Amino acid sequence: xxxxxxxxxxxxxxxxxxxxxxxxxxxxxxxxxxxxxxxxxxxxxxxxxxxxxxxxxxxxxxxxxxxxxxxxxxxxxxxxxxxxxxxxxxxxxxxxxxxxxxxxxxxxxxxxxxxxxxxxxxxxxxxxxxxxxxxxxxxxxxxxxxxxxxxxxxxxxxxxxxxxxxxxxxxxxxxxxxxxxxxxxxxxxxxxxxxxxxxxxxxxxxxxxxxxxxxxxxxxxxxxxxxxxxxxxxxxxxxxxxxxxxxxxxxxxxxxxxxxxxxxxxxxxxxxxxxxxxxxxxxxxxxxxxxxxxxxxxxxxxxxxxxxxxxxxxxxxxxxxxxxxxxxxxxxxxxxxxxxxxxxxxxxxxxxxxxxxxxxxxxxxxxxxxxxxxxxxxxxxxxxxxxxxxxxxxxxxxxxxxxxxxxxxxxxxxx
Ligand SMILES: Cc1cc2nc3c(=O)[nH]c(=O)nc-3n(C[C@H](O)[C@H](O)[C@H](O)COP(=O)(O)O)c2cc1C
Numbered sequence: 001x002x003x004x005x006x007x008x009x010x011x012x013x014x015x016x017x018x019x020x021x022x023x024x025x026x027x028x029x030x031x032x033x034x035x036x037x038x039x040x041x042x043x044x045x046x047x048x049x050x051x052x053x054x055x056x057x058x059x060x061x062x063x064x065x066x067x068x069x070x071x072x073x074x075x076x077x078x079x080x081x082x083x084x085x086x087x088x089x090x091x092x093x094x095x096x097x098x099x100x101x102x103x104x105x106x107x108x109x110x111x112x113x114x115x116x117x118x119x120x121x122x123x124x125x126x127x128x129x130x131x132x133x134x135x136x137x138x139x140x141x142x143x144x145x146x147x148x149x150x151x152x153x154x155x156x157x158x159x160x161x162x163x164x165x166x167x168x169x170x171x172x173x174x175x176x177x178x179x180x181x182x183x184x185x186x187x188x189x190x191x192x193x194x195x196x197x198x199x200x201x202x203x204x205x206x207x208x209x210x211x212x213x214x215x216x217x218x219x220x221x222x223x224x225x226x227x228x229x230x231x232x233x234x235x236x237x238x239x240x241x242x243x244x245x246x247x248x249x250x251x252x253x254x255x256x257x258x259x260x261x262x263x264x265x266x267x268x269x270x271x272x273x274x275x276x277x278x279x280x281x282x283x284x285x286x287x288x289x290x291x292x293x294x295x296x297x298x299x300x301x302x303x304x305x306x307x308x309x310x311x312x313x314x315x316x317x318x319x320x321x322x323x324x325x326x327x328x329x330x331x332x333x334x335x336x337x338x339x340x341x342x343x344x345x346x347x348x349x350x351x352x353x354x355x356x357x358x359x360x361x362x363x364x365x366x367x368x369x370x371x372x373x374x375x376x377x378x379x380x381x382x383x384x385x386x387x388x389x390x391x392x393x394x395x396x397x398x399x400x401x402x403x404x405x406x407x408x409x410x411x412x413x414x415x
Contacts, residue, residue, distance in 0.1 A: 001406045004249045009043075009236065009259040011167060011193065016109060017041040018259030019249070019402050021266050021395075022196070022240055023114020023144060024204065024273075025049025026363040027057065029263070031101040033271040036395040038109035040403075043259070045144060046101055047114040048094060048131050050324055053364050055093040059100075063093055064321050071320035078339045080319040081330025085121050091134040098138035110141040112167065117148025118205070118298040122326040129156040136160050142167030144196060147205050147298065149177060151184040158188045169194035171240075173207025173215075175224050182233075194236045196261050197221050201242030203263050203372035205300035212292055212301065217241050218255065225256050244374050246405035262402065264372030265381060269395045276392060278366050281305060283390035287376040295357040297325050297333040305369040310362035314341060314351040322360035334358050381410050391415055 009018040021037045023029050023045035030046070037044030047054075052063035067086075074082050098113060105111055113135045121127035135143060136157065143166065145153050150170055157163055169192045172178045178195060185192075199217025200208050208215055221239050228235060236258030243249050249260040266272055268279045282305070289306050296302040304311070317335045325332045334356040341351040362368040381398075382391045393413055401411045 002250050002254070003404050003406055004246050004253065004260075005403045007250075007253045011110075014108075016043060016259070017403060018253065018257075019043070019399065020196075020238055020240075020259055020261040021045060022261045022263040023047040023112075023146060024263055024267070025114065025116065027054045027273040028267065029114070030271060030273040031058070031097070031104070033266060033269070033273075033395055034101065034111045035104055035106070036271050037399065038105050038111050039107035040396060040399045041107060041109045042399065043110045043112060043142075045112050045114045046097065047116075048097075048135065049114075049116055049119060050322065050360065050364060051097055051131070052090065052093045053322065055096055059096055061093065061096070063089060068321040075316075075320050078335070078342075079330065080317065080323065080326055080332065080335055083122060083319050083323045083326060083330060085123065085127055085323070087126060087130045090127060090130050094131055094134040095138045098135050098140050102139040102141075110167065112142040112144050113140050114144050114146050116146045117150050117153065118300065119147075119324045120327045121324050122328070122330060124328055125152070125156065128153065132157045133160055136162040136166055140166065142169065142193070145170040147171075147300065149180055151180065154185040154188045154190060158190075163188075164190060167193040169196060169238075171196040171198050171207075173198050173200075174220060175227055177207065178224060179227075191233065191235055194238055194258065195224070196238045196240050197224060198261075199239065199241035201373040202240055203267075203303055203375075204370050205296060205298060205302050206292065208301065210292060210294070210301055218252070221252065221255065221257065242372065242374055244377060245408045245410060246402050247408040249402055264375055265378070265398050265402075266395060267371065267375070268378055268382070268390070269393045269398055271395045273366075275366055278369060279392060280389055281307065281369060282371060282375055283379050283382070285371070285375050285378070290371060290373060290375055295355065296359055297356050298359070299333070302370060303373060305371055305375070308362075308367065308369040310357045310359075310368035312352050312354050313357065313362065313367070314338065314353040315358055315361060317358055318361045322364065324360050381412070383412055383415055
């Protein structure tokens with residue numbers, strides 16, 4: 001019976017343990033978590049979602065306060081088109097987060113940054129270019145393009161000196177999305193170094209509609225593999241979504257995957273950014289407590305715990321401080337939904353908004369509990385204390401469980 005450790009992901013001469021901890025914004029996949037993955041020989045992700053906020057938390061900077069001060073005059077204005085990101089400050093925050101993380105890296109693994117195209121930040125091209133370019137400048141090992149088709153993302157950085165040496169990959173959920181990306185990027189004469197294939201059981205935003213349950217990760221992986229072989233394209237494939245045990249991972253490796261990407265099992269480790277109280281909510285969840293809904297203003301369905309405080313909350317949009325989801329015209333569907341409710345309920349101090357949520361504020365405050373479908377199994381990965389609480393794990397424990405376990409077994413922690 002094989003173990004995940006019997007396989008290696010090969011990047012040139014480098015051999016990596018084929019386990020990738022996926023990006024989890026906002027600062028759920030912390031630098032500490034990514035550094036552990038790299039120390040243990042695998043791949044970890046930091047995320048560039050709301051990076052100025054993350055920088056304030058990590059380095060005591062004041063980016064959010066300063067931006068809010070600059071736009072304070074606009075707070076009560078339903079029109080948010082005035083709010084812009086200062087690209088110099090965005091670059092500064094990115095540089096600090098990435099360079100500090102890379103300087104702390106130990107071990108043979110790699111650290112990538114997860115870059116979401118849907119964080120349009122009032123100026124989609126310019127802000128994305130700044131984020132990608134600065135991450136490369138600051139020495140990131142690789143970039144995973146996420147939440148979007150990224151049809152122009154390679155072109156944005158094709159003149160960067162590291163364009164051909166950094167590991168660049170994309171997340172897709174269908175063969176069609178991959179074909180589109182390859183077609184649009186062909187001009188840059190560079191294939192992605194890896195493709196993460198994210199299935200319908202993943203956490204965060206989904207590349208499926210509300211009919212997600214009709215899709216199956218193994219089928220999509222097989223379809224993409226067959227097409228790449230027919231096209232004579234050799235790109236490492238990294239399935240993700242619902243890979244819960246070492247044996248699940250081995251099954252994908254035996255079907256030709258180069259590595260697997262996982263996240264949910266790492267939401268309940270000490271190095272993860274979720275507050276301990278929220279981690280207990282993840283442990284407690286049953287299958288019925290998990291839903292896929294359309295409250296994210298990105299337009300993508302998102303999976304989360306039903307009892308997330310973000311659901312139904314009608315807080316005032318916080319774009320002057322954050323504003324990461326404002327499109328090129330300064331619109332966000334939450335802002336529109338909030339303005340609609342305020343207009344419909346004159347004189348009401350606190351409206352409820354059911355169809356959308358202020359993703360920036362709630363992700364920043366860890367009030368939107370996004371999770372993978374198999375979160376309800378997390379309680380089986382640890383021990384329960386006499387007071388009913390669950391033991392938080394270490395990243396090393398979970399990583400090694402994936403790496404060395406067989407027979408679908410899960411190693412419980414010793415306490
Ligand atoms: C809490 C959480 C947050 C996530 N946030 C992001 C994100 O910001 N960007 C992204 O590309 N994927 C995100 N994901 C998806 C993961 O990176 C990963 O691909 C997927 O969840 C793997 O499936 P699993 O959770 O069943 O192991 C998130 C997943 C979780 C559980």
